[in-house]
Amino acid sequence: MLFFTQCFGAVLDLIHLRFQHYKAKRVFSAAGQLVCVVNPTHSLKYAPTRCAAGQTSAEQGVLPPCLHHEAVHDPQLVPCTCPLFSCPWEGHLEVVVSHLRQTHRINILQGAEIVFLATDMHLPAPTDWIIMHSCLGHQFLLVLRKQEKYEGHPQFFATMMLIGTPTQADNFTYRLELNRNQRRLKWEATPRSVLECVDSVISDGDCLVLNTSLAQLFSDNGSLAIGIAITTSKVHNAEDEM
Protein backbone atom coordinates (compact mmCIF):
# COMPACT_ATOMS: atom_id res chain seq x y z
CA MET A 1 0.00 0.00 0.00
CA LEU A 2 2.85 2.35 0.99
CA PHE A 3 4.57 1.45 -2.26
CA PHE A 4 1.50 2.48 -4.32
CA THR A 5 1.13 5.72 -2.34
CA GLN A 6 4.76 6.59 -3.02
CA CYS A 7 4.35 5.72 -6.70
CA PHE A 8 1.28 7.94 -6.91
CA GLY A 9 3.22 10.79 -5.23
CA ALA A 10 6.08 10.39 -7.70
CA VAL A 11 3.67 10.45 -10.65
CA LEU A 12 2.02 13.62 -9.29
CA ASP A 13 5.47 15.23 -8.91
CA LEU A 14 6.31 14.31 -12.50
CA ILE A 15 3.02 15.78 -13.76
CA HIS A 16 3.67 18.97 -11.77
CA LEU A 17 7.23 19.22 -13.18
CA ARG A 18 5.97 18.58 -16.69
CA PHE A 19 3.31 21.27 -16.21
CA GLN A 20 5.90 23.82 -14.99
CA HIS A 21 8.13 22.93 -17.94
CA TYR A 22 5.23 23.27 -20.36
CA LYS A 23 4.33 26.68 -18.92
CA ALA A 24 7.89 27.93 -19.28
CA LYS A 25 8.11 26.57 -22.81
CA ARG A 26 4.90 28.38 -23.66
CA VAL A 27 6.38 31.67 -22.41
CA PHE A 28 9.73 31.22 -24.09
CA SER A 29 8.67 29.10 -27.05
CA ALA A 30 9.55 31.78 -29.63
CA ALA A 31 13.22 31.54 -28.81
CA GLY A 32 13.25 27.72 -28.46
CA GLN A 33 15.39 28.02 -25.35
CA LEU A 34 16.29 25.29 -22.91
CA VAL A 35 14.03 25.54 -19.86
CA CYS A 36 15.31 24.37 -16.50
CA VAL A 37 12.96 23.98 -13.54
CA VAL A 38 14.79 24.98 -10.36
CA ASN A 39 13.34 24.07 -6.99
CA PRO A 40 14.02 26.24 -3.95
CA THR A 41 16.37 25.36 -1.12
CA HIS A 42 15.84 26.84 2.30
CA SER A 43 19.19 28.33 3.20
CA LEU A 44 20.70 26.44 6.12
CA LYS A 45 23.19 29.12 6.93
CA TYR A 46 22.67 32.81 6.67
CA ALA A 47 25.20 35.52 7.38
CA PRO A 48 24.47 38.81 5.59
CA THR A 49 28.10 39.86 5.40
CA ARG A 50 29.70 36.44 5.22
CA CYS A 51 32.58 37.79 3.13
CA ALA A 52 34.29 41.14 2.97
CA ALA A 53 34.92 41.31 -0.76
CA GLY A 54 38.56 42.19 -1.26
CA GLN A 55 39.25 42.71 -4.94
CA THR A 56 43.04 42.56 -4.51
CA SER A 57 43.15 39.29 -2.63
CA ALA A 58 40.43 37.77 -4.83
CA GLU A 59 42.39 38.81 -7.90
CA GLN A 60 45.24 36.65 -6.65
CA GLY A 61 42.95 33.64 -6.28
CA VAL A 62 42.76 33.89 -2.49
CA LEU A 63 39.30 34.16 -0.99
CA PRO A 64 38.80 37.18 1.32
CA PRO A 65 38.26 36.35 5.00
CA CYS A 66 34.94 34.58 5.62
CA LEU A 67 33.16 34.15 8.92
CA HIS A 68 32.99 30.39 8.62
CA HIS A 69 36.49 29.89 7.25
CA GLU A 70 39.10 30.79 9.81
CA ALA A 71 41.92 30.95 7.25
CA VAL A 72 42.84 29.67 3.83
CA HIS A 73 46.30 28.28 4.43
CA ASP A 74 47.19 27.48 0.84
CA PRO A 75 46.61 30.40 -1.57
CA GLN A 76 45.98 27.85 -4.33
CA LEU A 77 42.95 26.50 -2.43
CA VAL A 78 39.53 28.12 -2.32
CA PRO A 79 36.73 27.23 0.08
CA CYS A 80 33.37 25.89 -1.10
CA THR A 81 31.51 28.59 -3.03
CA CYS A 82 28.07 27.11 -2.48
CA PRO A 83 25.98 29.92 -0.94
CA LEU A 84 23.64 27.45 0.78
CA PHE A 85 25.77 25.69 3.33
CA SER A 86 28.63 26.34 5.71
CA CYS A 87 30.74 23.71 4.02
CA PRO A 88 34.23 22.98 5.36
CA TRP A 89 35.49 21.85 1.92
CA GLU A 90 38.33 23.64 0.21
CA GLY A 91 40.08 22.87 -3.04
CA HIS A 92 41.44 24.26 -6.28
CA LEU A 93 39.20 26.50 -8.39
CA GLU A 94 39.21 23.88 -11.15
CA VAL A 95 37.41 21.34 -8.95
CA VAL A 96 34.80 23.70 -7.48
CA VAL A 97 32.28 22.67 -10.18
CA SER A 98 32.59 18.95 -9.48
CA HIS A 99 32.33 19.63 -5.72
CA LEU A 100 29.14 21.68 -6.23
CA ARG A 101 27.64 18.96 -8.45
CA GLN A 102 28.59 15.99 -6.33
CA THR A 103 28.28 17.29 -2.79
CA HIS A 104 25.58 19.95 -3.13
CA ARG A 105 23.75 18.35 -6.10
CA ILE A 106 23.59 21.63 -8.03
CA ASN A 107 22.56 20.95 -11.62
CA ILE A 108 24.60 22.18 -14.57
CA LEU A 109 23.10 23.27 -17.88
CA GLN A 110 24.73 23.80 -21.27
CA GLY A 111 23.87 26.54 -23.77
CA ALA A 112 24.37 30.24 -24.44
CA GLU A 113 20.74 31.06 -23.60
CA ILE A 114 18.65 29.19 -21.08
CA VAL A 115 15.51 29.80 -19.05
CA PHE A 116 15.71 29.43 -15.29
CA LEU A 117 12.26 28.61 -13.90
CA ALA A 118 12.22 29.17 -10.15
CA THR A 119 9.29 27.45 -8.49
CA ASP A 120 7.47 28.17 -5.21
CA MET A 121 8.32 31.87 -5.01
CA HIS A 122 5.92 32.20 -2.07
CA LEU A 123 8.23 30.30 0.31
CA PRO A 124 9.49 32.41 3.23
CA ALA A 125 12.92 34.06 3.17
CA PRO A 126 15.75 33.12 3.28
CA THR A 127 15.41 30.82 0.26
CA ASP A 128 17.81 30.25 -2.63
CA TRP A 129 17.36 28.93 -6.16
CA ILE A 130 20.71 27.85 -7.59
CA ILE A 131 21.95 26.41 -10.84
CA MET A 132 25.23 26.19 -12.75
CA HIS A 133 25.42 27.24 -16.35
CA SER A 134 28.14 26.03 -18.69
CA CYS A 135 28.76 28.41 -21.57
CA LEU A 136 31.59 29.81 -23.71
CA GLY A 137 34.06 27.40 -22.15
CA HIS A 138 33.34 28.50 -18.57
CA GLN A 139 30.97 27.66 -15.74
CA PHE A 140 28.72 30.22 -14.09
CA LEU A 141 26.68 30.04 -10.90
CA LEU A 142 23.22 31.62 -11.03
CA VAL A 143 21.78 32.51 -7.65
CA LEU A 144 18.26 33.79 -7.04
CA ARG A 145 17.76 34.64 -3.39
CA LYS A 146 14.70 35.66 -1.42
CA GLN A 147 15.92 37.67 1.53
CA GLU A 148 14.61 40.15 4.06
CA LYS A 149 17.11 42.98 3.95
CA TYR A 150 14.54 44.99 5.86
CA GLU A 151 12.51 42.97 8.35
CA GLY A 152 9.11 42.00 7.07
CA HIS A 153 9.88 43.11 3.49
CA PRO A 154 11.32 40.20 1.49
CA GLN A 155 13.00 40.99 -1.82
CA PHE A 156 14.39 38.85 -4.61
CA PHE A 157 18.02 39.22 -5.70
CA ALA A 158 19.40 37.53 -8.82
CA THR A 159 23.03 37.46 -9.87
CA MET A 160 25.47 35.44 -11.93
CA MET A 161 28.97 34.58 -10.76
CA LEU A 162 31.81 33.12 -12.78
CA ILE A 163 33.49 30.06 -11.32
CA GLY A 164 36.83 31.63 -12.12
CA THR A 165 38.95 34.65 -11.22
CA PRO A 166 37.74 38.29 -11.35
CA THR A 167 40.06 38.87 -14.35
CA GLN A 168 38.33 36.06 -16.25
CA ALA A 169 34.91 37.38 -15.18
CA ASP A 170 35.67 40.78 -16.78
CA ASN A 171 35.56 39.11 -20.20
CA PHE A 172 31.84 38.35 -19.96
CA THR A 173 28.47 40.04 -19.75
CA TYR A 174 25.39 38.29 -18.43
CA ARG A 175 21.78 39.26 -19.02
CA LEU A 176 18.78 38.35 -16.90
CA GLU A 177 15.40 38.98 -18.45
CA LEU A 178 11.85 38.80 -17.14
CA ASN A 179 9.07 38.97 -19.69
CA ARG A 180 5.37 38.66 -18.97
CA ASN A 181 2.08 40.45 -19.67
CA GLN A 182 3.61 43.10 -21.95
CA ARG A 183 6.17 43.98 -19.31
CA ARG A 184 9.87 43.36 -19.65
CA LEU A 185 12.71 43.86 -17.18
CA LYS A 186 16.33 43.36 -18.22
CA TRP A 187 19.50 43.47 -16.14
CA GLU A 188 22.91 43.35 -17.81
CA ALA A 189 26.23 43.39 -15.99
CA THR A 190 29.67 41.87 -15.80
CA PRO A 191 29.51 38.70 -13.69
CA ARG A 192 31.41 38.74 -10.43
CA SER A 193 33.85 35.99 -9.55
CA VAL A 194 32.76 33.36 -7.01
CA LEU A 195 35.92 34.35 -5.15
CA GLU A 196 34.16 37.64 -4.34
CA CYS A 197 31.30 35.93 -2.48
CA VAL A 198 27.63 36.06 -3.48
CA ASP A 199 26.53 37.45 -0.10
CA SER A 200 28.50 40.66 -0.59
CA VAL A 201 27.09 41.14 -4.13
CA ILE A 202 23.56 40.85 -2.72
CA SER A 203 24.20 43.06 0.30
CA ASP A 204 25.67 45.71 -2.06
CA GLY A 205 22.49 45.45 -4.17
CA ASP A 206 24.67 45.15 -7.30
CA CYS A 207 22.31 42.70 -9.00
CA LEU A 208 18.74 42.39 -10.28
CA VAL A 209 16.48 43.37 -7.39
CA LEU A 210 12.75 42.69 -7.32
CA ASN A 211 10.18 43.78 -4.78
CA THR A 212 7.56 41.19 -3.90
CA SER A 213 4.97 43.11 -5.95
CA LEU A 214 7.19 43.16 -9.06
CA ALA A 215 8.07 39.48 -8.59
CA GLN A 216 4.34 38.68 -8.45
CA LEU A 217 3.73 40.66 -11.64
CA PHE A 218 6.30 38.53 -13.46
CA SER A 219 5.36 35.23 -11.83
CA ASP A 220 2.99 32.71 -13.28
CA ASN A 221 1.24 30.57 -10.70
CA GLY A 222 4.08 30.93 -8.19
CA SER A 223 6.92 30.35 -10.67
CA LEU A 224 9.31 32.97 -12.00
CA ALA A 225 10.92 32.42 -15.41
CA ILE A 226 14.24 34.22 -15.89
CA GLY A 227 15.85 34.23 -19.33
CA ILE A 228 19.64 34.03 -19.07
CA ALA A 229 22.16 34.91 -21.75
CA ILE A 230 25.93 35.19 -21.55
CA THR A 231 28.10 36.95 -24.08
CA THR A 232 31.72 38.00 -24.24
CA SER A 233 32.31 41.62 -23.22
CA LYS A 234 33.32 42.61 -26.77
CA VAL A 235 29.74 41.95 -27.92
CA HIS A 236 28.45 44.01 -24.98
CA ASN A 237 30.67 46.98 -25.89
CA ALA A 238 29.59 46.88 -29.51
CA GLU A 239 25.96 46.95 -28.40
CA ASP A 240 26.64 49.77 -25.96
CA GLU A 241 23.99 52.13 -27.15
CA MET A 242 20.70 53.32 -25.76
Add this chain to the structure above:
Amino acid sequence: MLFFTQCFGAVLDLIHLRFQHYKAKRVFSAAGQLVCVVNPTHSLKYAPTRCAAGQTSAEQGVLPPCLHHEAVHDPQLVPCTCPLFSCPWEGHLEVVVSHLRQTHRINILQGAEIVFLATDMHLPAPTDWIIMHSCLGHQFLLVLRKQEKYEGHPQFFATMMLIGTPTQADNFTYRLELNRNQRRLKWEATPRSVLECVDSVISDGDCLVLNTSLAQLFSDNGSLAIGIAITTSKVHNAEDEM
Protein backbone atom coordinates in the same frame (compact mmCIF):
# COMPACT_ATOMS: atom_id res chain seq x y z
CA MET B 1 25.29 94.73 -3.76
CA LEU B 2 22.23 92.47 -3.50
CA PHE B 3 21.86 92.71 -7.28
CA PHE B 4 25.43 91.52 -7.84
CA THR B 5 25.00 88.65 -5.35
CA GLN B 6 21.85 87.54 -7.17
CA CYS B 7 23.60 87.80 -10.53
CA PHE B 8 26.48 85.73 -9.20
CA GLY B 9 24.02 83.10 -7.89
CA ALA B 10 22.27 82.96 -11.27
CA VAL B 11 25.61 82.50 -13.07
CA LEU B 12 26.55 79.69 -10.66
CA ASP B 13 23.17 78.00 -11.31
CA LEU B 14 23.76 78.27 -15.06
CA ILE B 15 27.24 76.76 -14.74
CA HIS B 16 25.83 73.92 -12.61
CA LEU B 17 23.05 73.26 -15.16
CA ARG B 18 25.55 73.35 -18.02
CA PHE B 19 27.77 70.89 -16.12
CA GLN B 20 24.85 68.48 -15.53
CA HIS B 21 23.91 68.75 -19.20
CA TYR B 22 27.50 68.11 -20.28
CA LYS B 23 27.70 65.05 -18.01
CA ALA B 24 24.49 63.58 -19.43
CA LYS B 25 25.63 64.30 -22.99
CA ARG B 26 28.89 62.51 -22.24
CA VAL B 27 26.98 59.41 -21.07
CA PHE B 28 24.48 59.40 -23.92
CA SER B 29 26.64 61.02 -26.61
CA ALA B 30 26.73 57.89 -28.78
CA ALA B 31 23.01 58.09 -29.45
CA GLY B 32 22.95 61.89 -29.83
CA GLN B 33 19.79 62.06 -27.77
CA LEU B 34 18.13 65.15 -26.38
CA VAL B 35 19.08 65.54 -22.72
CA CYS B 36 16.67 67.25 -20.36
CA VAL B 37 17.76 68.26 -16.86
CA VAL B 38 14.84 67.79 -14.45
CA ASN B 39 14.97 69.35 -11.01
CA PRO B 40 13.13 67.74 -8.09
CA THR B 41 9.93 69.04 -6.57
CA HIS B 42 9.10 68.23 -2.98
CA SER B 43 5.60 66.81 -3.12
CA LEU B 44 3.17 69.14 -1.37
CA LYS B 45 0.47 66.56 -1.08
CA TYR B 46 0.94 62.90 -0.47
CA ALA B 47 -1.73 60.25 -0.30
CA PRO B 48 -0.48 56.73 -1.11
CA THR B 49 -3.83 55.51 -2.39
CA ARG B 50 -5.16 58.75 -3.77
CA CYS B 51 -7.11 56.96 -6.48
CA ALA B 52 -8.73 53.58 -6.68
CA ALA B 53 -7.92 52.72 -10.28
CA GLY B 54 -11.11 51.57 -11.92
CA GLN B 55 -10.39 50.36 -15.43
CA THR B 56 -14.04 50.41 -16.48
CA SER B 57 -14.77 53.95 -15.43
CA ALA B 58 -11.38 55.17 -16.68
CA GLU B 59 -12.08 53.49 -20.01
CA GLN B 60 -15.12 55.70 -20.37
CA GLY B 61 -13.06 58.84 -19.72
CA VAL B 62 -14.36 59.29 -16.18
CA LEU B 63 -11.75 59.49 -13.45
CA PRO B 64 -12.19 56.97 -10.61
CA PRO B 65 -13.04 58.46 -7.22
CA CYS B 66 -10.16 60.44 -5.72
CA LEU B 67 -9.75 61.47 -2.12
CA HIS B 68 -9.35 65.15 -2.96
CA HIS B 69 -12.05 65.26 -5.63
CA GLU B 70 -15.45 64.76 -4.13
CA ALA B 71 -17.11 64.02 -7.46
CA VAL B 72 -16.65 64.65 -11.15
CA HIS B 73 -20.04 66.01 -12.15
CA ASP B 74 -19.48 66.11 -15.90
CA PRO B 75 -18.13 62.84 -17.34
CA GLN B 76 -16.43 64.87 -20.08
CA LEU B 77 -14.29 66.64 -17.47
CA VAL B 78 -11.22 65.21 -15.79
CA PRO B 79 -9.50 66.63 -12.72
CA CYS B 80 -5.90 67.86 -12.78
CA THR B 81 -3.53 64.92 -13.34
CA CYS B 82 -0.47 66.61 -11.83
CA PRO B 83 0.78 64.21 -9.15
CA LEU B 84 2.39 67.04 -7.16
CA PHE B 85 -0.48 69.15 -5.95
CA SER B 86 -4.04 68.83 -4.73
CA CYS B 87 -5.28 71.04 -7.54
CA PRO B 88 -8.99 71.85 -7.76
CA TRP B 89 -8.85 72.31 -11.56
CA GLU B 90 -10.90 70.12 -13.84
CA GLY B 91 -11.28 70.21 -17.61
CA HIS B 92 -11.37 68.23 -20.82
CA LEU B 93 -8.59 65.70 -21.47
CA GLU B 94 -7.48 67.80 -24.47
CA VAL B 95 -6.55 70.77 -22.26
CA VAL B 96 -4.76 68.80 -19.51
CA VAL B 97 -1.37 69.42 -21.21
CA SER B 98 -1.79 73.19 -21.36
CA HIS B 99 -2.99 73.22 -17.73
CA LEU B 100 0.10 71.23 -16.62
CA ARG B 101 2.40 73.55 -18.59
CA GLN B 102 0.83 76.81 -17.56
CA THR B 103 -0.25 76.19 -13.99
CA HIS B 104 2.30 73.61 -12.81
CA ARG B 105 5.13 74.72 -15.13
CA ILE B 106 5.92 71.17 -16.22
CA ASN B 107 8.25 71.22 -19.23
CA ILE B 108 7.41 69.40 -22.44
CA LEU B 109 9.99 67.79 -24.70
CA GLN B 110 9.73 66.60 -28.30
CA GLY B 111 11.37 63.48 -29.74
CA ALA B 112 11.05 59.70 -29.85
CA GLU B 113 14.07 59.19 -27.59
CA ILE B 114 15.14 61.57 -24.86
CA VAL B 115 17.28 61.44 -21.73
CA PHE B 116 15.70 62.48 -18.46
CA LEU B 117 18.40 63.68 -16.07
CA ALA B 118 17.01 63.81 -12.54
CA THR B 119 19.18 65.92 -10.24
CA ASP B 120 19.62 65.88 -6.46
CA MET B 121 18.64 62.25 -5.92
CA HIS B 122 19.74 62.55 -2.28
CA LEU B 123 16.78 64.77 -1.33
CA PRO B 124 14.47 63.17 1.25
CA ALA B 125 11.24 61.42 0.23
CA PRO B 126 8.60 62.25 -0.90
CA THR B 127 10.13 63.95 -3.94
CA ASP B 128 8.99 63.92 -7.57
CA TRP B 129 10.77 64.59 -10.85
CA ILE B 130 8.24 65.25 -13.61
CA ILE B 131 8.34 66.04 -17.30
CA MET B 132 6.01 65.77 -20.29
CA HIS B 133 7.14 64.06 -23.44
CA SER B 134 5.53 64.72 -26.81
CA CYS B 135 5.97 61.86 -29.22
CA LEU B 136 4.09 59.96 -31.97
CA GLY B 137 1.30 62.54 -31.91
CA HIS B 138 0.60 62.11 -28.18
CA GLN B 139 1.77 63.55 -24.88
CA PHE B 140 3.15 61.42 -22.07
CA LEU B 141 3.86 62.27 -18.45
CA LEU B 142 7.06 60.82 -16.99
CA VAL B 143 7.11 60.62 -13.21
CA LEU B 144 10.11 59.61 -11.11
CA ARG B 145 9.17 59.46 -7.44
CA LYS B 146 11.24 58.92 -4.32
CA GLN B 147 8.95 57.46 -1.72
CA GLU B 148 9.14 55.53 1.53
CA LYS B 149 6.76 52.63 1.02
CA TYR B 150 8.39 51.09 4.08
CA GLU B 151 9.40 53.62 6.73
CA GLY B 152 13.09 54.45 6.65
CA HIS B 153 13.65 52.68 3.29
CA PRO B 154 13.15 55.13 0.42
CA GLN B 155 12.80 53.68 -3.07
CA PHE B 156 12.61 55.22 -6.53
CA PHE B 157 9.64 54.53 -8.80
CA ALA B 158 9.58 55.57 -12.46
CA THR B 159 6.62 55.31 -14.80
CA MET B 160 5.20 56.84 -17.94
CA MET B 161 1.54 57.75 -18.33
CA LEU B 162 -0.30 58.70 -21.50
CA ILE B 163 -2.29 61.90 -21.36
CA GLY B 164 -5.16 60.10 -23.05
CA THR B 165 -7.55 57.20 -22.47
CA PRO B 166 -6.51 53.64 -21.49
CA THR B 167 -7.56 52.45 -24.97
CA GLN B 168 -5.17 54.93 -26.56
CA ALA B 169 -2.43 53.95 -24.06
CA ASP B 170 -2.64 50.30 -25.18
CA ASN B 171 -1.20 51.33 -28.55
CA PHE B 172 2.17 52.26 -27.08
CA THR B 173 5.17 50.76 -25.33
CA TYR B 174 7.59 52.84 -23.29
CA ARG B 175 11.11 51.92 -22.32
CA LEU B 176 13.14 53.32 -19.44
CA GLU B 177 16.83 52.52 -19.47
CA LEU B 178 19.64 53.07 -17.00
CA ASN B 179 23.17 52.53 -18.24
CA ARG B 180 26.33 53.10 -16.27
CA ASN B 181 29.58 51.33 -15.34
CA GLN B 182 28.92 48.26 -17.50
CA ARG B 183 25.53 47.78 -15.89
CA ARG B 184 22.25 48.20 -17.69
CA LEU B 185 18.68 48.06 -16.42
CA LYS B 186 15.74 48.24 -18.80
CA TRP B 187 12.03 48.40 -18.08
CA GLU B 188 9.48 48.08 -20.88
CA ALA B 189 5.73 48.26 -20.47
CA THR B 190 2.51 49.64 -21.85
CA PRO B 191 1.98 53.15 -20.46
CA ARG B 192 -1.00 53.61 -18.19
CA SER B 193 -3.51 56.39 -18.80
CA VAL B 194 -3.35 59.48 -16.57
CA LEU B 195 -7.01 58.73 -15.88
CA GLU B 196 -5.79 55.72 -13.88
CA CYS B 197 -3.77 57.87 -11.43
CA VAL B 198 -0.01 57.68 -10.96
CA ASP B 199 -0.29 56.96 -7.21
CA SER B 200 -2.04 53.66 -7.80
CA VAL B 201 0.57 52.59 -10.40
CA ILE B 202 3.31 53.26 -7.86
CA SER B 203 1.53 51.62 -4.94
CA ASP B 204 0.96 48.53 -7.15
CA GLY B 205 4.70 48.53 -7.94
CA ASP B 206 3.87 48.18 -11.65
CA CYS B 207 6.79 50.35 -12.77
CA LEU B 208 10.57 50.56 -12.67
CA VAL B 209 11.55 50.20 -9.01
CA LEU B 210 15.01 51.02 -7.67
CA ASN B 211 16.42 50.51 -4.21
CA THR B 212 18.61 53.32 -2.92
CA SER B 213 21.71 51.15 -3.45
CA LEU B 214 20.81 50.45 -7.11
CA ALA B 215 19.94 54.12 -7.68
CA GLN B 216 23.36 55.06 -6.31
CA LEU B 217 25.06 52.55 -8.62
CA PHE B 218 23.44 54.21 -11.63
CA SER B 219 23.80 57.80 -10.39
CA ASP B 220 26.62 60.10 -11.31
CA ASN B 221 27.35 62.74 -8.70
CA GLY B 222 23.77 62.73 -7.40
CA SER B 223 22.08 62.75 -10.81
CA LEU B 224 20.28 59.85 -12.44
CA ALA B 225 20.08 59.71 -16.25
CA ILE B 226 17.12 57.72 -17.59
CA GLY B 227 16.91 57.05 -21.32
CA ILE B 228 13.30 57.13 -22.53
CA ALA B 229 11.93 55.69 -25.75
CA ILE B 230 8.35 55.31 -26.91
CA THR B 231 7.23 53.03 -29.70
CA THR B 232 3.90 51.84 -31.00
CA SER B 233 2.84 48.43 -29.65
CA LYS B 234 3.18 46.77 -33.06
CA VAL B 235 6.95 47.33 -32.90
CA HIS B 236 6.96 45.90 -29.36
CA ASN B 237 5.13 42.76 -30.47
CA ALA B 238 7.48 42.20 -33.37
CA GLU B 239 10.43 42.44 -30.98
CA ASP B 240 8.73 40.13 -28.48
CA GLU B 241 11.53 37.66 -28.13
CA MET B 242 14.07 36.88 -25.46
